[in-house]
Amino acid sequence: MVHNYVQIDPKDNIIVAIDSLPKNTFIDIAGKTFTLAEDIQQKHKFALQDFNTGDEVFMYGVLVGTAIQSIKQGAAITTENLKHASASFNANQEKFNWTAPDVSKFKNRTFNGFHRADGSVGTRNYWLVIPLTFCENRNLDVLEGALLDVLGYQTKKDFAVNTQILIDKYKAGASPEELFNTDIVATQEEIHKNRLFPNVDGIKFLKHDGGCGGIRQDSETLCHLLAGYITNANVAGATIFSLGCQNAQIEMLQKAIEDRDPNFAKPIHYLEQQQSQSERHLIEEAVKHTFIGLTQVNTIERKPAPISKLILGLECGGSDGFSGISANPALGYASDLLTALGGSPVLSEFPELNGVEQELVNRCEQKEDAEKFASIMKTYAAKAVAVGSGFENNPSPGNIKDGLITDAMKSAGAAKKGGTSPVTDVLDYTEKVTKAGLNLLCTPGNDVESTTGLAGSGCNIIVFTTGLGTPTGNPIAPVLKMSSNTTLSEKMNDLIDINAGTVISGEDTIETMGEKVLEYIIQVANGEIDAKAELKGQNDFIPWKRGISL
Template sequence: MSKDYVQIDPRDNIIVAINPLEKGSVTQVSGKAVTLKEHIKQKHKFSLNDFSIGDEIYMYGVLIGKAIEEIPEGCAITINNVKHASAEFKEEKEKFTWVAPNVSNFTNRTFNGFLREDGKVGTANYWLVIPLTFCENRNVDVLEGALSEKLGYETKKDFAVDTDALISQYKSGASRATILNTPIITTKEEMSKNRTFPNVDGIKFLKHDGGCGGTREDAQMLCQLLAGYIANPNVAGATIFSLGCQNAQIAMLQEAIDKIAPNNTKPVHYLEQQQSASERALIEEAVKHTFLGLMEANKLERKPAPLSKLTLGLECGGSDGFSGISANPALGYASDLLVALGGSPVLAEFPELNGVEQELINRCNTEEDSKKFYDLMRAYSASAVAVGSGFENNPSPGNIKDGLITDAMKSAGAAKKGGTSPVVKVLDYTEQVTEPGLNLLCTPGNDVESTTGLVGSGCNIVVFTTGLGTPTGNPVAPVLKMSSNTNLYERMHDIIDINAGTVITGEDTIESMGEKILDHIIRVASGETPSKAVLHGNNDFIPWKRGVSL
C-alpha cells in the first residue's frame, strides 16, 4: 500500500489519501483520471465522481453516508457535505462461504500457560480482591497498601521507596552518613525478581462505583460480570468484600458463579463488614485469607498448551482513517488464523457494527444466532434513539479529525477486526465464551467498558488497535496495543506493543502482519514478553450498567 491514495473496494466512490494530496494533483483510480480541486489531508477522503444532494456514498464496499451538499469530483469528503447513512438489514441470512487461511506456520505451536482444573488455560495467574459495593472501596485500598509492595507487586510509580530501611537504621542508632548512604529505592523490575510468590503475576483490586443504588438489574449485571472475572482462566481465586445491606448480595454473586462455573474449585473467600467484630478484624481476616490463597496459587506453573486455548478479545479505540485499512484487517487475519487453529476470537462494540449488520448476520452459523444479533442491534439502536441520540453520534472528535466522519465509515473499518470467518455464537453482555470460533459479544462502544466486558466473558488476552493512541489496559488479561500508523508508534512506543503502520508503507501485507500479530500474542500469552499496559500498571475496569454508551 505504498501509493499516495487507495480505493479500498472496487465499489467505493470515495478514495483514501494515504499521504497529503495537493490541490491540482491528478490521481488515477480504476483507469479514471481525477484532478483534485482542493487539498486532501492524510487519512481523509475525496470524491471519485460528482455527487448530488442525497447521493449514496460507499467505502469498504458498503453504504457509509449520503451527500448533503453538491460535491464535485475531486473534492474532500467532510462532516459539512456528508451525513451518516447505513444499509438496511434483515433477519434472514444470505449465502456465505469461508476459505480458512494457511496455518502451516503455526500448526505445531503452543503457548506456556496456567492449566486450570476446568480445562481452561490462563495467560496469567492473578488473585482478585473485589468489593460488592463502592462502600467497600476503602477497605480494598487498605488491603492493597498492606500487600502489593510488600509482596513485590506493582506500585503506582515506576519504583518503590523502602522507608522501613531508614527506620531500622534510625532505631539501631546509625549515623547521619550511614542513613544518607542507605539504598531505599527499588525499581519495578527489581521488585518482580524478589516476589514472595513468583508464580503469581499479581493481586488485582477491582474497585468500582456500583453494587448499590441504581436498579436491581444493575446489581445483577455487576455480579454476573464479577463472576466472569472470577471464572476467567487468568484468575486463581478471589477475596470478596461485602458491606451487607447493598443490592449486590453475596448470594447473588454465588448464584452467578454457580451458573457459569457450576463445578468451580477456585477458592473464593467472602467477608461481610456488618457481620464482622470490627474493621480491624475484617482487614486482618482479609489479609490472612488472601495470603493463604496466594500460597496455593503459587503452586501452579506455566505448561505448554495448544493455541486453541486462546480466547482473544478484539478491541479498537482512538481510531483514525488508517485503522480500517491496516491494524484492523491485520488483526482480522490473525483472528482467522486463530479460528483455523481452534481458538476463540471475540468481536464486541455493537454500536461500531452499524452498517455491516447484514454481513455478520450472513456469517452466523445458526438461524437462532442471526436472529439474536438482529434483535440485539435493533434494541441497542432503539435505546440510543430513545434518549435523543443514535449510532450516528458514535464518532468522537478525535475520530472525525483523523478522517472517520460517519459511524458507518468507522464501523465498516472496525468490523475488519473480526476477519472473515463464520460466527459460531452471539453473546449478550456477561454471557460466557464456550464455543471455538468467532464469537460476537454485545458491549458498548466505549473502549474500557467494552474491554472490561470482553474479559468478563472469558477472554484471556486482548489486542487493542488504535490510530490516535491510548494507554488502556485491564486488570486480568494482558492488552496489546497496536498502532495503525508508524508515526503513532514512534511517538508513543512506550505504550504501543505492535506497529501495523508497515502495512501502509508497503513493508508488510495484511497477511504477513496478521502472522506477526499472532506470533506476538503467543509470546505474551507465554509470559515471555509483557504487554506495555501490564508494565505500566494500566488496570482499567468499568462495568457497563446497560445504559446507552456509544
C-alpha cells in the same frame, strides 16, 4: 501500501489519502483521472466522482453516508457535505463461504499457561479482591496498602523506588554522599524476582460504583460480570467484601458463579462487614485469608497448552483514518489464524458494527445466532434513538479530526478486526464464551466498558488497535496496544506494543502483519513479555449498567 492514495474496495466512490495531498495533485485511480479540487489531509477522503445531494457514498464496499450537498470530483469529504447512512439488514441469511488461511507456521504451537480445573488455561495467574458494593471500596484501599508493596507487586510504573533502602542506611549512619550514591530504583524484572509468590502475577482490586441503588437489574448484571472475572482462566482465587444490606447479595454472586461453572473449585473467601466485630477484625481476616490463598495458588505453574485455549478479545479505540486499512485488518487476519487453529476470537463494540450487520448475519453458522444478533442490534439502536443519541453520534471529535466522519465509516473499519471467518456464537453482555471460532459479544463502544466486558466473558488476552493512542488496560487480561501508524508508535512507544504502520509504508502486507501479531500474542500468553499496560498498572474496570453508552 506504497501509493499516497488508495481505493480500499472496487465499490468505493471515495478515496483515502495515505499522505497529505495538495490541491491540483494529479490522480489516476479506478479508471479515472482528475486533479484534486482542494488540499486533502492525510487519512481523509476525497470524491472519486461528482455527487449530487442525496447520493450514496461507499467505503470498504459498504454504504457509509449520503451527500447533503453537491460534492465535486476531487473535493474533500467532510462533515459539512456528508451525513451518516448505513445499509438496512435483517436476520435472513445470504450464502457465505470461507477459506481458512494457511496456518502451517503455527501448527502444533503451544503456549505455557495456567491450567484450571474446568479445562480452561490462563495467560496470567491473579488473585482478585472484589467489593459487592461501592461502600466497601475503602476497605479495598486498606487491603491494597497492606499487601501490594510488601509482597512485591508494585506495578504502577515500569520501575519502583524503594525508599526503605535509604531509611535503613540512614539508621546505620550513612553519610549524605553515601545516601545520594545509593541505588534505590528497581526495574519490574527485578521486582518480579523478589516477589514472595513468584507464580502469582498480582493481586487486583476491582473497585466500582455499583452493587446498590439504581435498579435491581444493575446489581444482577454486576454479579454476572464479577462471576465472569472470578471464573476467568487468568484468575486463581478471590476475596469478596460485602457490606451486607446491598442489592448485590453474596448469594446472587454465588448463583452467577454456579451458572458459569457448576464445579467451581477455586479458593474464594466472603467477608461481610455488618457481621464482623469491627473494621479492624474485618481487615485482619481479609489479609489472612488472602495471604493463605496466595500460598495455595502459588503452587500452580505454567505448563504447555494448545493455541486453541486462547480467547482473544478484539478491541479498538482512539481510531484514525488508517485503523481500517492497517491495524484492524491485520488483527482480523490474526483472528482468522486463531480461528483456524481452534481458538476463540471475540468481536465486541456493537455500536461500531453499524452498517455491517448484514455481513455478520450472513456469517452466522446458526440461524438462531443470526436472529439474536439482529435483535440485539435493532434493540440497541432503538434505545439510543429514544434518548436522542443514535449510532450516528458515535464518532468522537478525535475520530472525526482524523478522517472518520460517520459511524458507518468508523464501523466498517472497526469490523475488520473480526476477520472473515464464520460466526460461531452471539453473546449478550456478561455471557460466557464457550465455543471455538469467532464470537460476537454485545458491549458498548466505550473502550473501558468494552474491555471490561471482554474479560468478563472469558477473554484471557486482548489486542486493542488505536490510531490516536490510549493507555487503556484491564486488571486481569493483558491488553496489547497496536498502532495503525508508525508516527503514533514512535511518539507513544511507552504505550504501544505492536506497530501496524508498516502496512501503510509497504514493509508488511495484512497477512505478514497478522502473523506477527499472532506470534506476539503467543509470547505474551507465555509470560515472556508483559503488555505495556501491565507494566504501567493500567487496571481499568468500568462495569456497564446497560444504559445507552456509545
